[in-house]
Amino acid sequence: MNPIIRRELLELLRTPKAIAAQIALAVACALLVLLRWPASGVSDLGGARSLQVLRVFGYGLLAGILFLVPAFPATSIVRERIKGTLALLLNSPMTPLSIYLGKLGGTLGFTAILLAVTVPAAAACYALGGSSTSGGVAWLYVVLGVATFQITTLALWISSRATSTDFALRTTYGCVLALALLPLAPYWALQGEASDLLDVAAWLRCLSPVPAVMEVLGHAAVGTHGLGDTGGAIGKFVVLALVFGLAFAWATVAQLRGRPLDRSRAAGVMTQDRSTGSQIFRRLFFLVDPQRRSASMPLFVNPVMLKEFRSRKFGRGHWTLRLIALSAILSLGLCTAAAEGAIGWGIEIIGGALVLLQTAILILFTPSLAAGLISTERENGSWQLLRMTPLSTGKILRGKLLSVVWPLLLLLCATLPGYVFLMTIKPELGPQVVRVVVSLGLTAVFAMLVSAAASCLFRTTAVATAAANLALVGLCIGTLLAVIARDAPFGKSTVEAILTVNPVAAALSAAETPGFKDYDLIPLNWYVVGGASAVLLLFVMVRTRRLSRPD
Amino acid sequence: MPSDGPVIETRNLTKKYGSFVALDSLSIAVDKGQILGFIGPNGAGKTTTIKILVGLSRPTSGTATVAGIDCAKDARKIKRLLGYMPDTFGSYDNMRVGEYLDFFGAAYGLGRRDRVKRVDEVLETAGAGKFKDLFVESLSHGMKQRVAIARTLLHDPVALILDEPANGLDPQARIEMRGLLLDLAARGKTLIVTSHILPELARICDRCAIITRGKLRAYGTLAEIGRQLSQMRTIEVLLATDRELDRAVEVLRPHVEEKSELTAHPAEYAVRFRTAKPDEELAGALAALVGAKLPVTQFREVQTDLEEAFMTVARSDDDAGAKA
DSSP states (O other): OOHHHIIIIIHHHTSHHHHHHHHHHHHHHHHHHHHHSOSSSOOOTTOHHHHHHHHHHHHHHHHHHHHHTTHHHHHHHHHHHHHTHHHHHHHSSOOHHHHHHHHHHHHHHHHHHHHHHHHHHHHHHHHHSOOOTTSOHHHHHHHHHHHHHHHHHHHHHHHHHOSSHHHHHHHHHHHHHHHHHTTHHHHHHHTTSOOTHHHHHHHHHTTSHHHHHHHHTTOTTTTOOSSOOOTTHHHHHHHHHHHHHHHHHHHHHHHHHSOTTOOOOOOOOOGGGSOHHHHHHHHHHOSSOTTSOOOOOOTTSOHHHHHHHHHOSSSSHHHHHHHHHHHHHHHHHHHHHHHTTSSOOOHHHHHHHHHHHHHHHHHHHHHHHHTTTTHHHHHHTHHHHHHHSSOOHHHHHHHHHHHHHHHHHHHHHHHHHHHHHHHHHOGGGHHHHHHHHHHHHHHHHHHHHHHHHHHHHOSSHHHHHHHHHHHHIIIIIITTHHHHTBTTTBOHHHHHHHHTTOHHHHHHHHTTOTTTTTOOOTTHHHHHHHHHHHHHHHHHHHHHHHHHSOO | OOSSSOSEEEEEEEEEETTEEEEEEEEEEEOTTOEEEEEOSTTSSHHHHHHHHTTSSOOSEEEEEETTEETTTTHHHHHHHEEEEOSSOOOOTTOBHHHHHHHHHHHTTOOHHHHHHHHHHHHHHTTOGGGTTSBGGGSOHHHHHHHHHHHHHTTOOSEEEEESTTTTOOHHHHHHHHHHHHHHHHTTOEEEEEOSOHHHHHHHOSEEEEEETTEEEEEESHHHHHHHHOSOEEEEEEESOSTTHHHHHHHHGGGSOSSOOOEEEGGGTEEEEEEOOOHHHHHHHHHHHHHTTOOEEEEEEOOOOHHHHHHHHHHHHHHHHHHO
């Protein structure tokens, strides 16, 4: 057997965490089915109830794969490089291909085991009937398996090129989300029109696993309009994802065959050492010039916060500003489009789209920004150095949290022009917008503190990021699945109670987004999320103090 | 800070993890401008001692002080007095050396203008001035060691604790590092240096402490350590020619212990032997050599080698371990 698979899969399976994950998943799936299992002798001949369970189940598994699977392959090769074990592996008789297959096999094997744990619950749905919409439960597993392959190969490729674990994680999560959502956009924009580009867009759309899963779960037509042909997404996805995966696998093996360790980071020419013309050009066209010698840190600014901005690749000033600029453009673009009547949407849909846009950014980027705050320091040995400085634990923590707060605050502010636009169109929306903004602010704070708590708890950034994603996706997206199950099996009050813990649901409800309009979540949701945030902050403070105390 | 007395001192320092004794009544003292070589096998308790001294760990009993300040009770004050270079570098991605040092300077509360000057000074002292614009992660191991030394000097500490500073350095860098450490001691800094490269350490240390299984086995100058570890001394007799070596062995034989082995080294014109006899009796041996009209050019005690001392301690520790 490939020794890397043995090390990365079999040894992982022996750990209590792996056993706990399998048991938790099996119990969660069993509970889901038990809720829908007919209590009396009356069976649901139409199979609608089992299909509802399967939908919750299927989307939950897809979210799990999109948010949890990338964390492990993304750090797999880069961590070996940092620790120096990649050099040992490449120097062993193992070929780059067998090293790669070992890494791929380890991740795919563990994901396959987790998926296998859910099979009895899926089989129960099948036994209840009604779940053979597009080939039945088996297709769901085929699609999820292929999606895992597609994501893992992409993550391993990024890992083979990255120089740090947090860069690998952020890039991988960004790419996975882009892969899941961006291919949907052209088809969504072109559907219903007689255009040659529509066929291309229909194929492109199938690069994402979302349409295939939707087709399996009988939601192929959701979100479509006009006379578009939405069929055949499963087959197209399987073909495209396999080609995509094989291409990335080839690129990664080629990278390993080359000289992955033979690279240096050129310092480049410092701006101050360039010609006057070049200096003027860079001053005019660079928002933040990475080649300019940084000024000495001012004493009144928290040095830890500035250090975080300077040392993060993604969170560095120029990237943050680009992201904020993009958010502002998208926000204004959506509103302008609505205002000009170019799109026949209502204010509520525009508001909902804005909320979803911000939520997606918050849920995706907050763990990337905050889950490595402490764990990265502990992982690379610099936590010991920080502890040796006279900086108090409070100042260190403040600096770390502020380095996340500022980009999040700027991101939130970037979409404010969109809301102002909405209020200009419909002035009575004022109080509603305030509620939305407060809910989004709470979402940001909550996501940051969940991620920071994971960062204090785990030693490695990969595990901390995966744990933060799991918690946030479970809470902010997982509980949204309850809306799908409204009236079957849950009543309105149950769904409302479940959504009370979800800050995203509160924002959607405040924006009166269709599907969330009926739920009265505010202000109870604010109290719950605010209280949970306070508890998390306390935990982070206590835990950081404990970590910085003498042993 | 007291003007006299040791800068770094530990008294009966003990650290226990449950029933495991990591450090057992360690007492050492290092004066201003001195370099203490702190050696011992892996897991001997060196890092535990260092962690207590720098305030990252609390002792179970006993005291550790730096400039008279208790390391456990006043850990914050200690941080300003000590410069600590751990065996891991602790780099941050995407930071240039100048930015990296600027951050640590700010963390130590150095003013902005002073910091700019100080960063240049410490980089110059550590011989790393030309690395200022390079990315930290792109530095070689030797370059990182220099930057780490610069980092420890930023806040002008009275004492430096350096964990394996010469580890992984090439011979030239090692020689330069040796010069740098001697230069720092000459400037009045007190240094504790751990290293497994014992000949290197022997060249720079004023005193050495050998520790095994948490216990201090030998402590003092190299000569003192030699005497502590063994009653036997190595005496070397150098002659002007190799022709008389056998006769010199014959003359010396009655003056040394029966078990002692007298060995002739023709290539060096030398005879060596190990003895526990006092200087007065050895004077008789020298008189016998001179009386026999042998061309004696030198009669001297060979300095105990640090490696030899360490191996003696390690062997006796292994024996003790085996008996236990």
